[in-house]
Amino acid sequence: MKIELTPDQSKSKSEFSHFVVERIIPYADAFDDQKMFPSSVISSLGGRRYLGVNIAPELGGLGLDPIVSGLLFEQMGRASCALMSLFAVHGMVAHAISNWSSDSQKKKWLPKLARGEAVAAFALTEPDAGTDASAIQSKIEKINGAWSLNGSKKWISFGMRADVFLVLARLDGRVVGLLVDRNLPGLSISPAPDMLSFRSAQLASLSFQNCCIPDENIIGHGGFGFSNIMNSCLNYGRYCVAWGSVGLAQACLEASVSYASQRVQFGKLLKEHDLIREMLSDMLTNVKAARLLCYQAGYSRQMMKRAATSETAIAKYFASRAAAKAAADAVQIHGANGLSREYPVQRYFRDAKALELIEGSSQVHQMIIAKFADFTNA
Numbered sequence: 111m112k113i114e115l116t117p118d119q120s121k122s123k124s125e126f127s128h129f130v131v132e133r134i135i136p137y138a139d140a141f142d143d144q145k146m147f148p149s150s151v152i153s154s155l156g157g158r159r160y161l162g163v164n165i166a167p168e169l170g171g172l173g174l175d176p177i178v179s180g181l182l183f184e185q186m187g188r189a190s191c192a193l194m195s196l197f198a199v200h201g202m203v204a205h206a207i208s209n210w211s212s213d214s215q216k217k218k219w220l221p222k223l224a225r226g227e228a229v230a231a232f233a234l235t236e237p238d239a240g241t242d243a244s245a246i247q248s249k250i251e252k253i254n255g256a257w258s259l260n261g262s263k264k265w266i267s268f269g270m271r272a273d274v275f276l277v278l279a280r281l282d283g284r285v286v287g288l289l290v291d292r293n294l295p296g297l298s299i300s301p302a303p304d305m306l307s308f309r310s311a312q313l314a315s316l317s318f319q320n321c322c323i324p325d326e327n328i329i330g331h332g333g334f335g336f337s338n339i340m341n342s343c344l345n346y347g348r349y350c351v352a353w354g355s356v357g358l359a360q361a362c363l364e365a366s367v368s369y370a371s372q373r374v375q376f377g378k379l380l381k382e383h384d385l386i387r388e389m390l391s392d393m394l395t396n397v398k399a400a401r402l403l404c405y406q407a408g409y410s411r412q413m414m415k416r417a418a419t420s421e422t423a424i425a426k427y428f429a430s431r432a433a434a435k436a437a438a439d440a441v442q443i444h445g446a447n448g449l450s451r452e453y454p455v456q457r458y459f460r461d462a463k464a465l466e467l468i469e470g471s472s473q474v475h476q477m478i479i480a481k482f483a484d485f486t487n488a
Contacts, residue, residue: 113401113402113405118178119177119178119181122174122178122181122182123181123185126181126182126184126185126186127185129154129158129160129185130185130186130188130189131189133151133154134151134186134189134190134193135188135189135190138189138190138193138454138457139451139454139457141190141192141193141310142190142192142309142310142457143309143451144310145304145309145310145312146270146271146310146312147192147193147196147310147312151193152226152229152271153226155226156224156225156226156227157225157226159171159172159224159225160172160182160197161196161197161200161223161224161225161226162204162220162223162224162225163178163179163182163197163201164179164201164204164205164208164346165204165208165220165223165224166208166220169208169216169217169220169221169224170220170221170224170225171204171220171223171224172224175408175412176349176407176408176409176411176412177405177408177409177412179350179408180349180352180353180404180405180408181353182197183197183349183350183353183354183357184353184354184356184357184360184401184404185357186354186357187353187354187355187356187357187358187361188357188358188360188361189357189361190310191307191308191354191357191358191458191461191462191464191465192307192308192309192310192311192461193310194350194351194354194357195267195268195308195311195351195354195464195468196229196267196268196311197350197354198232198267198346198347198350198351198354198468198469199230199231199232199266199267199268199347200223200229200230200231200268201346201347201350202230202232202276202343202344202346202347203223203230203231203232203274203275203276203343204220204223204224204230205342205343205346206276206287206329206339206342206343207219207220207223207276207289207329208220209342210287210329210330210338210339211289211329212326214326215289215326215327219274219289222273228273228274229268229271229272229273229274230272230273230274230275230276231266231267231268231269231271231272231274231275231276231314232266232267232275232276232343232347233263233266233269233275233276233277233278233290233316234246234263234278234340235263235264235265235266236248236261236262236263236264237262237264240471241344241469241470241471241474243278243285243340246261246278246279246280246285247261247280248260248261248262248263248277248278248279248280248318249261249279249280249281250279250280250281250286250288250323250328251281253320256322257322257323257324257325257328258320258321258322258323259277259279259288259290259296259318259320259321259322259323260318260319260320260321261279261318262315262316262317262318263275263277263315263316264302264315264316265302265313265315266302266313266314266315266316267308267311267312267313267468268311268312268313268314269299269302269312269313269314269315269316270299270301270312270313270314271312272292272314273291273292274289274290274291274292275289275290275292275316276288276289276290276329276343277289277290277316277318278340281328281330284330285330285340286328286329286330286339287328287329287330287339287340288323288327288328288329289327289329290318290321290323290327294321294322294323295321295322296318296319296320296321296322297316297317297318297321298316298317298319299314299315299316299317300314300315300317301313301314301315302314302315306460306463306464307460307461307462307463307464308461308464309460341419344469344470345418345419345422347468347469348422348423348425348426348469348470348475349404349407349408349411349422349425349426351426351429351430351465351468351469352400352403352404352407352422352425352426352429352430353404353429354465355400355426355429355430355432355433355462355465356397356400356401356404356429356432356433358433358436358437358458358461358462358465359393359396359397359400359429359432359433359436359437360397361454361458362393362433362436362437362439362440362455362458363390363393363394363397363436363440365440365444365453365454365455365458366389366390366393366439366440366443366444366455367381367390369443369444369447369453370386370390370443380443386443389439389442389443390443392435392439393435393436393439393440396432396435396436397432397436399428399432400425400428400429400432400433403421403424403425403428403429404425404429406421406425407421407422407424407425410422417482419478419482420478420479420482420483423470423475423478423479423482424475424479426469426470426475427472427475427476427479429465430462430465430466430472431466431472433462433465434462434463434465434466436458436462437455437458437459437461437462438459438462440455440458440459441455441456441458441459
C-alpha cells in the first residue's frame, strides 16, 4: 500500500521538513544540553501558527486535518521529541478548550495558544496516579462559596514554561477538567528532577494549596469530564506521539545509513556487512509500517470513525516500540560513537524510551487494543 498525498499535503510536508532542517535539527542537541527551548523557537512556531494546528482559523489557528497535522508531528519528532511533546500537551489543552470550554475562555486562550503567545500544559499525572484517572487525588470543592483546588501533579511536560494548565481533579467523586492560570494564588511550580529523556521539555511538579478556581474555568460539570475530556485529549496526544515516534525512527534510519556509508570496519563499509544490513532493513521496514498505521489512524480520525480510538492506540503502540528498537540499533551501529554526545543517536535512544511511556505506557495500550479489538474481523 502506498499513500499518495495531495499536492497541498505534499507542499505542507515539504514546508514542515524545511522548517525543522533549518531551525531545529542543527540545534536540538544544544537545546537538550541547555534543558530548555529558547523563546525564539516558540515564537517561530507561533509565527507560523504551528501551535494552532487544531485551533479553528477564525480563532487564529490553522485548523489542519489529522493527516496534515500528523505530517507536522512527524517532522517535529524527527527533529526533537522533546519539542514534539509540546505539540502533544499544548494540543490536548487546545482540544479541550475548543470543544468544552465557554466562549469567553475560547476567546481568551485559543488565539494566544495558536500564536505561541501562551503555552499550555496537560496536568494529569500525580505522585500516585498515572494514566489511571481513578487514582487521582487532587480535589476541588466549594468552600465558603468559592471553588478551592488542593493536590499535586508530577512530570508535567513544559510545566515550567506553561501559562495555563488543564488540570484533572475530582469533584464530588467525578473527574473534571480545570483551566488553571499559572498566576493564580495557591499554585506553586517547581522543576522536576534531572531527566533521562525529554531534557529540554522543562518538566515540572505542581502543588495546589487552596487555589481559587473561577466557576467558568471548570470543564466537565455534569459528570462527562472523564469520558469526554480526558479520553478525548489523551487520544489526541497519542496520535501526536505516534507520528512523533515515526519521526524519531526516521531520524535513526537516516543517521544509521549515513554512518554506515562512511565507517569502514574490517576492510569494508559497515553497510556492506550482513548483520548491519539486517538492522537497517528492519529499521526501514518498521518505519514504513509505523507510518502506514499512523495514516490509517489519521484517516479514521478524519472520517470520525468509531475505530479511531483503537486505530490511534495501535499506531502509538507500534510506532513507539519501533522507535525504541530503531534507536537501540542506531546506537549499536554507531558503536562507542553512539554513546558520545557528538552524535545525536544517544539523544534518540534516551528520548525513545519516553515514547513508550507518555500518554499511556505500552502496556496500557495493549489493554486498550485488546478491549476494542474485533479478533474475528481484524
